[in-house]
Each structure stands twice: as C-alpha cells, then as structure tokens.
Amino acid sequence: MSGSRLRRYLSEALRLLRQRRFSTLRDKSRRMAEAMAPRVSMSELEAVCAGDSPLVCVVDSAQGGGAAIAAARSAAGWREQGLGTLHLGCDPMGRITVNVTLPDEAAHAVSGRLDDWPLLPASVSAMEIHSLAGFTEPHAVAAWLIRAMARIQDKGVE
Incomplete structure (x- = not known):
C-alpha cells in the first residue's frame, strides 16, 4: 500500500x-x-468458468454505496435469468478481486484476489461496467477493458 x-x-x-x-x-x-482474501490463480479461474454455463462479467470497484448496490442487483438479475456472473472489483487496497457465481448456486464457486487482470473466459457473453473509481491503475483497466470487449465482440461475430 x-x-x-x-x-x-x-x-x-x-x-x-x-x-x-x-x-x-x-x-x-x-x-x-x-481485503486479505485468498489468491485465485488464473488456472483456477479458467477451470471454474470452463463449464457450459454462460457468464456475464460485472465490473464494479465501488466500496459500497449506490454503484455497489446496483451491481449486486444486476448480478442477481442475471442469475435469475439463468446466467452466471464473473464479478471483478477491487478491495480497499486497490487489488483486483474476483467472485464467480454459477447459475442456480447461492455461494461463490471461487472468490479471492487476482495478481493481474484475467484473460476473459470464453464463457463470458456480456459485460456490465458499474464503477471504475476504486481501481488504482487506470491505464491497466482501460487496456484490459479494450481487450475484453474485443473478445466479446469477436465471439458475437462468429
């Protein structure tokens, strides 16, 4: 810190x-x-997201308040529609956090900290951005968002 x-x-x-x-x-x-959540490796994240369940990536770095509430409601809505959620955020220290919730499951399949921005899994079909304010490296966030959106758009063209 x-x-x-x-x-x-x-x-x-x-x-x-x-x-x-x-x-x-x-x-x-x-x-x-x-904030001292366990680390999640990229291979562990890929393994959890590798199933047939489509996921929606919800990006929210808010540390509470309206944006965090909106992101939580949105994620619950996606799960009601039968989609899982890959929630990317940050802890109070600015480190990247991830929570993956699969459809029809109340508990997170994986939850913890990431060392770097992940390659968006192939099962992610959409992305919602609620808040980017808590991330400490705006250039890294922007670069990741560009790559992630390109990957989603390329999948939609196929």
Missing part, C-alpha cells in the same frame, strides 16, 4: 473516531480485513 493511501486511511479513521462514528469505523475495518 502506498504511503499516501495509508495516510488517507489513518486520517479517515481518526476523523470517524472524533465524530464518534464507531459503527462506520467498524464496517470500514471489516472491509479492510476482508
């Missing part, structure tokens, strides 16, 4: 303590602890 990000987190924690907003501070610290 960069020094400026650490200073920002510490100043935010101090502000919340002064305002006696303990529940908000507890929620934020819980999200920080959840």
Whole structure:
C-alpha cells in the first residue's frame, strides 16, 4: 500500500473516531480485513468458468454505496435469468478481486484476489461496467477493458 493511501486511511479513521462514528469505523475495518482474501490463480479461474454455463462479467470497484448496490442487483438479475456472473472489483487496497457465481448456486464457486487482470473466459457473453473509481491503475483497466470487449465482440461475430 502506498504511503499516501495509508495516510488517507489513518486520517479517515481518526476523523470517524472524533465524530464518534464507531459503527462506520467498524464496517470500514471489516472491509479492510476482508481485503486479505485468498489468491485465485488464473488456472483456477479458467477451470471454474470452463463449464457450459454462460457468464456475464460485472465490473464494479465501488466500496459500497449506490454503484455497489446496483451491481449486486444486476448480478442477481442475471442469475435469475439463468446466467452466471464473473464479478471483478477491487478491495480497499486497490487489488483486483474476483467472485464467480454459477447459475442456480447461492455461494461463490471461487472468490479471492487476482495478481493481474484475467484473460476473459470464453464463457463470458456480456459485460456490465458499474464503477471504475476504486481501481488504482487506470491505464491497466482501460487496456484490459479494450481487450475484453474485443473478445466479446469477436465471439458475437462468429
């Protein structure tokens, strides 16, 4: 974590303590602890997504609020339609996170952190972008989005 990000987190924690907003501070610290999710390898992600179930990629880096709620509702809607979801986001530290939920399953098939942007699995048929604000490397995000959208469009042409 960069020094400026650490200073920002510490100043935010101090502000919340002064305002006696303990529940908000507890929620934020819980999200920080959840940031230590296990790593997911690219091969593990490919294996989970390799089935016949079509997936929709939902990109959302929001750390709560309206965009996160909209992304969660959208993912639930896709699952109601019989599609799985590949949710890409980031933790409070800016690291890439992934959750794959297959159709007709309540629990995530795989959940954790990624070391790098994944190659979009062939089973992904559509993409929704809700928030890019939390990602710390905008150039890497833009490059990945261009490749991912090209892959989806190429599949649609076939």
